[in-house]
Amino acid sequence: MxxxxxxxxxxxxxxxxxxxxxxxxxxxxxxxxxxxxxxxxxxxxxxxxxxxxxxxxxxxxxxxxxxxxxxxxxxxxxxxxxxxxxxxxxxxxxxxxxxxxxxxxxxxxxxxxxxxxxxxxxxxxxxxxxxxxxxxANQQRLLDNLSLSAEERYNNFCKKYPSLINQLPLKQIASYIGVTPQFFSKMRNEMLRKKS
Amino acid sequence: MxxxxxxxxxxxxxxxxxxxxxxxxxxxxxxxxxxxxxxxxxxxxxxxxxxxxxxxxxxxxxxxxxxxxxxxxxxxxxxxxxxxxxxxxxxxxxxxxxxxxxxxxxxxxxxxxxxxxxxxxxxxxxxxxxxxxxxxANQQRLLDNLSLSAEERYNNFCKKYPSLINQLPLKQIASYIGVTPQFFSKMRNEMLRKKS
DNA sequence: TTCTTTTCTTAATGTATATTAAGTGCTGAA
DNA sequence: TTCAGCACTTAATATACATTAAGAAAAGAA
Missing domain, CATH: 2.60.120.10 (Jelly Rolls)
Structure with a gap:
């Protein structure tokens, strides 16, 4: 198109x-x-x-x-x-x-x-x-920030912007979900470990 | 009216x-x-x-x-x-x-x-x-939650709903700014102490 | 009034996340 | 090619807030 x-x-x-x-x-x-x-x-x-x-x-x-x-x-x-x-x-x-x-x-x-x-x-x-x-969408995100953990906010990011998960530098995603890149890095590793 | x-x-x-x-x-x-x-x-x-x-x-x-x-x-x-x-x-x-x-x-x-x-x-x-x-208003609040402390969020609440500051039970305000009533109580005392 | 419930406060301890610092691997410019 | 900078990771320490518990004060019900 x-x-x-x-x-x-x-x-x-x-x-x-x-x-x-x-x-x-x-x-x-x-x-x-x-x-x-x-x-x-x-x-x-x-x-x-x-x-x-x-x-x-x-x-x-x-x-x-x-x-x-x-x-x-x-x-x-x-x-x-x-x-x-x-x-x-x-x-x-x-x-x-x-x-x-x-x-x-x-x-x-x-x-x-x-x-x-x-x-x-x-x-x-x-x-x-x-x-x-x-x-x-904004109200939903507001509620997420009030009531969800960083991990759950990351899951919601993945649902909302599936095309961006692999397209974006990690620090942009960290900034979106409201954590530091360092914490985000650690968190993602822990999530991987849990799943396996 | x-x-x-x-x-x-x-x-x-x-x-x-x-x-x-x-x-x-x-x-x-x-x-x-x-x-x-x-x-x-x-x-x-x-x-x-x-x-x-x-x-x-x-x-x-x-x-x-x-x-x-x-x-x-x-x-x-x-x-x-x-x-x-x-x-x-x-x-x-x-x-x-x-x-x-x-x-x-x-x-x-x-x-x-x-x-x-x-x-x-x-x-x-x-x-x-x-x-x-x-x-x-919602986007502003989202940014507040991402970047401001509980104290600053309380100040923004006061600006947005001046008529409600004295009208509402404190626990409702605490819930709005996203902290526990206990923390809110402590925080307000500290704010008073600072000002005086 | 008296009793019960709810609101608010204080304080001890706990936790999610930030901060600081240091190191690795990539990328792009000179 | 070499170097500077950036993205990402790991780890130690720090902090803003939560949780639990208990009591005081205020409000509502009988």
Missing amino acids: TPIELIQHNISGYIRLEAEEMAFFTSLLETRQIKKRQLLLHEGEICKYSAFITDGCLRGYIFDKNGFERVLSFAPVNWWIADMYSLISQKPGVLNIEALEDTGVLLLSKTDQEKLYTQIPKFERFFRIITENSLV | TPIELIQHNISGYIRLEAEEMAFFTSLLETRQIKKRQLLLHEGEICKYSAFITDGCLRGYIFDKNGFERVLSFAPVNWWIADMYSLISQKPGVLNIEALEDTGVLLLSKTDQEKLYTQIPKFERFFRIITENSLV
């Missing part, structure tokens, strides 16, 4: 568009390639785009008060990512969005997104639904 | 409705009183309503694997609450929603909510926006 076909397929899963509506939508998209380790968004910037990943993988992370990176989310192919706080408020955000490998995205600017809302109200529906889904 | 005035005011902050649209909306609402400690929603049930709080306070919580309650969110006056996972999927949920004191809510059923979406598409917009806001 081409990037455009991929996003059209993604949208068609939620709303039904006329051909000319779809054409109008795709006319608003901007293609961008991000090289490994390059940032799509830097903390302190105002987030002006929602990004749809067509190839590769991004990660959203912040620096905590001790200067350590904490991964908030990964965005593999077919996912959307943005600093929602900054995108909505148009204030400087805290999120860094970085390519974990060479990555292709389609960008929809905030202004075009609002154009879309007024001209094709069905897009209110589309973004309501994907926001609801994000919210559910 | 009456309950109906309160919810109308809440909605008018996001979308502009004609008088008859507002009348149609309010005709869908159901008033319900929940006595202290009564559940509005019990885990295992399918969530059929979004609830808008007009008086009192609710809490959403789950039981973790050790059988301990973990508070996911509080819902004071003027907030919405539901088990989003269950409401969206119409599968049995994991959330319990309980009144912390005698509480009045306005209920909007899932089916009426969808009626609303088709008959007054502006409501797609309304719920998109409040879902976005929930998502942002």
